[in-house]
Amino acid sequence: LLFNTVVVLDSDGAYLARYHKANLWxxxxxxxxxxxxxxxxxxxxxxxxxxxxxCADLIHAWPxxxxxxxxxxxxxxPLAWSNEMAQxx
Numbered sequence: 001l002l003f004n005t006v007v008v009l010d011s012d013g014a015y016l017a018r019y020h021k022a023n024l025w026x027x028x029x030x031x032x033x034x035x036x037x038x039x040x041x042x043x044x045x046x047x048x049x050x051x052x053x054x055c056a057d058l059i060h061a062w063p064x065x066x067x068x069x070x071x072x073x074x075x076x077x078p079l080a081w082s083n084e085m086a087q088x089x
Contacts, residue, residue, distance in 0.1 A: 001031045002029060002030055002031055003020040003021065003030060003031055003033055004020070004021035004024070004027060004030050004054065004055075005018060005019065005020050005021070006018070006019040006021075006039075006052050006054050006076075006078055008039075008041050008052060008076065010043050010044065010045070011043065011045055016041040016043065017039050017040070017041040017052060018039070019036075019039040019052040019053065019054065020032075020033030020036055021033070021036075021053075021054050021055065021056075021057060022036040022053075022057060022060075022062065022063065023056050023057045023059075023060045023062075024056070025055065025056035036063070038051070038063050038066055038067055038070070039051065039052040039053075039063075040052070040067065040070075040072055048074055049072055049074065050072070050074045050075060050076050051063070051064070051067035051072040051074070051075045051076070052075070052076050052077075053067075053075070053077055054077060054078050054079060055077075055078070055079040055080060055081075057077075058077060058079070
């Protein structure tokens, strides 16, 4: 299996969280995680909870809106984006 995955590390390098992308976009060689879960993490140094999603997850209701419903107000969203992406929609 090959997943598009976000791994979150704390400022000291400690593992905090892992998220497998749920909403694939033009990723024929990737597998969608069968048990995608909402991922939240709180860095000890700042005590703020963040939600995690990536790239094309932004244009889908899940997982972002579910996290907002749970009270998450800060997000980390790594992505690959270019001007051409807007024309693909």
